[in-house]
Amino acid sequence: MTGQSDSDSALLRQMHELNARIDRDPTNKLKIIQQYYQERVAAKDQAGADATLLIRSMLGASEESSDASSRDEVDTQVKSTQPGRRLGYVLAGVTVAALIAIGAGWRLYSQRCPALPVPEPHFVTSDLRSSAPKKNKRVIIFVHGVLGDIDNTWKSPTARGSWPEMVADDPDFVSFDVYVYGYLTPCRGNASNITQIAERFGRQLRDEDFFRDYDEIYFIAHSMGGLITERMLSTFNGQDDMRPYLQHVRATIFLAVPNAGAEIASIAAWVSHNPQFRDMRPSDAQSFLQAIQSDWATVLRQRGPARPFPLTFVAYETQPIAGVAVVPALYTSDLSDETPIAFDYDHSRIVKPQSRKDEVYRWTKARILEASARSASGR
């Protein structure tokens, strides 16, 4: 038993040493790992190197408790082998405590306003499954909202997977690819505005041949992601060579998307506090939103028997966040092919299903499958 815990401790010590080397120069992580691996192989310990990298990847993903207890054990061993350095440890302890305090303060700040990397849109398969994208002729594209995040917008902390991952694992969607689009939407610093994001989004879909490779495209958009989607598709509608793309877009599902209506002034006030609208006065923001809605209404109005798509469905939240209903019942029926539906969630929770049994998930799924069936029947 002692031998086992000794070998575990040695493994953890190696892992901490490797992590310390990486922490000192994180931009050269791969080179450090490669050097470490070569050193262990030279020391006839490839198995140890493999085991270290394995436990490193697992502890990084598991609960901290087991890591912390193991770390304590390792620290105890190190101390017992190096007696007579108490003053050094006290000073080190004070330094560590100060760093922890600074770190905690920074963490609190970061949690309120995290520095986000520029997201990379990607297909969703599963962490555990590697399969080539564009296997199917149908694709569902998720577009997150303001202050959202390409992955976490769609994931409840208590759910086992995000909404896109649930779709990727849903047997009823086996003939659909799943793609998440993202853009930088920070609560501080500069970022592209809606028009710029919409142009970039449309350009990427065309560059990646989405409209050639997919017969049926479905958008699930949240909050400002809906405005971006509307803006992009309206742009297509304005250009002869791109207008046919709209018939590939079989349905748009808009969840808690700010829309035109009697309360648009309050929405404009809300968005004007957002960096994405930094340079826009509230009155300008109102005009801008109305322009997006007007163009989108034109897209829907121009549909007919020969060009029946895109279908569009709308849902909104009824519960406020911090006492404010971000997107209450603002929708008008001419911008939805069915009566807009209310869900008793707040602006964030409405796109975070707990499971495939969640009512928003089921409602959205039914709309997409309905639109797909309508596509197949030619109606």
Add this chain to the structure above:
Amino acid sequence: MSPISFEDLANKTPRYGDALRALDGWIRAHASVDVINPAALAKELKSFNPLDLAGALGEAEHAGLLERRYKVLTPSGVLDDNEFEDPTKIPETLPDRFNRYFATADADVIPVFRRAALR
């Protein structure tokens, strides 16, 4: 054909017996999964000490039930499709699924496992 079953291996290595049985059950329950990501496995089998799960994976590899490969985590946080025998074989740049190359200098290296019988 594998020379030994997970159950045999669990009986042979009692320290990792429970973890090996859990690993076997997990693999059976995820028939469509062709790559086992240990980090995701640790998340799903939370009741097991990661050290035991790592030991179980290592034992299964040594017994020929699993094969180890190394992958790179892309900037977007998903595993790149390319696989390598060991970390020293990873090049300075790799193509992602859109054939756009990204620098691997600050990318993390993730060991993954494949079922030997499937290869």
